[in-house]
Amino acid sequence: MNGIARGNGWTEFTNHQCQYNLLYREEEREMLPYCRDKGIGVTCFSPLARGFLAGDTGVRSEEDPSIKKQYGDAFDLEAFVRIETIAKCRGTTASELAFAWVCVKEVICAPIVGPASVGKTHRTGGRYNAGRI
Numbered sequence: 050m051n052g053i054a055r056g057n058g059w060t061e062f063t064n065h066q067c068q069y070n071l072l073y074r075e076e077e078r079e080m081l082p083y084c085r086d087k088g089i090g091v092t093c094f095s096p097l098a099r100g101f102l103a104g105d106t107g108v109r110s111e112e113d114p115s116i117k118k119q120y121g122d123a124f125d126l127e128a129f130v131r132i133e134t135i136a137k138c139r140g141t142t143a144s145e146l147a148f149a150w151v152c153v154k155e156v157i158c159a160p161i162v163g164p165a166s167v168g169k170t171h172r173t174g175g176r177y178n179a180g181r182i
Contacts, residue, residue: 051087062089069093069157071102071132071147072125081156090158096151097162101125102132103144 051061065084067076073095084091097103099113101120129143136146151160 050083051089064090064092064158066092066094066161068095069151069154070096070098071150072098072120072128081154085156091156092159092161093151093157094161094163096148096160097144098125098147102129102147103142104129104133 053059054061065080067080069076069081069091070093076091076093081091083089097105098120099105099116101116132146133143136143139146141149148160148162151157
């Protein structure tokens, strides 16, 4: 990536933006190790899997085709049950646990959250404490 940029006199990449959460971890194969090795920051979006890891069953989860396409298969449902169980044992919520899991990853410099309403800001980690979880 940056080799091509350097070879052509272009500005090198300083940040990689990707989807990353407890259910979608594809970036762990190549991009996250590459970014860590090269000192490239990572900004991830959808740390709560478009609300799936918050247990969101609102209008968006029914109307947004990308949510149904990406999340909700048998694996995701089983994973969510396990995440909820771990969260309860730790005295927190599944959404706070999922958000903290992303935030404590050394290579992640910032997660992008986009709650559908002000009331959902607390469910996106607004009161989480990664050290406690």
